Amino acid sequence: MNTIDISLDEFSEQARKSIPLLEAMELRFTRFGDYRLRVDVPLEPNINDKRTGFGGSISALATTAGWAVVSLLLRPRMGEYDVMVAESHIRYLAPATCNFYAIAAVTESAIKTFYGLLEKQHQGRLTVQVVVEQDGKQIAVYTGTYKVAQKPSL
């Protein structure tokens, strides 16, 4: 298990307040531990013209899940860093027909290597795997690379 300095509810609230699209998506960070984060959205605000999950919502959900798992893993250990998506690939496997969620995961060895890199270089890139599912069935698979850098001093 890894722990965080704020609750997931507080993290959801902060994220939704500063990123209006997450509020529109009604996105919630729902479970964090073992280097994995689950992020849920209801179907209705994320629906498309075919009454299934909108591709743009699925992609935004996966992008957010990857960003958030990196942010949450870094916060308690390394202090506050800026985490920015640099590149991503997504493959859509099946239409979403009900509420759906993303699970973003980083391996323990990858994050430990990354902590070491950040301690030396204060910046780096980390790749995250995300699956998007409904009822345990995959609807999309995503790989995102995130750039991590020290916050600019104010």
Next chain:
Amino acid sequence: MNTIDISLDEFSEQARKSIPLLEAMELRFTRFGDYRLRVDVPLEPNINDKRTGFGGSISALATTAGWAVVSLLLRPRMGEYDVMVAESHIRYLAPATCNFYAIAAVTESAIKTFYGLLEKQHQGRLTVQVVVEQDGKQIAVYTGTYKVAQKPSL
């Protein structure tokens, strides 16, 4: 020039009515011709915690631009088809600091080959290039592959 059977304003309105995320993004289809479509969003509803364009919005904008250019190119010539994103790749080049827009383009030869394929097989896949820009400067480049299939009969 290619023509469409509805105005871009009507297409924007229909899309925003059936896809609530596009309404939240305040997305507008603004220019269509020569196998290219421009799609605009204001920064404010698409901002992130760093006060720049949210990666999820940029990705949703590019996904939508690709979907829409294929839909608009098919409509007058082939009738109504379902267009669904199958796979995409995006690379983020610079933060968006003001209103931004996507330009989705298909080459004339690719779409003409695709019309022929659809006439024979009634389904297929088409790849679209999208650049996302602000003030003429690229902020992201996207490649998306879209699956096109006949609408299921009701």
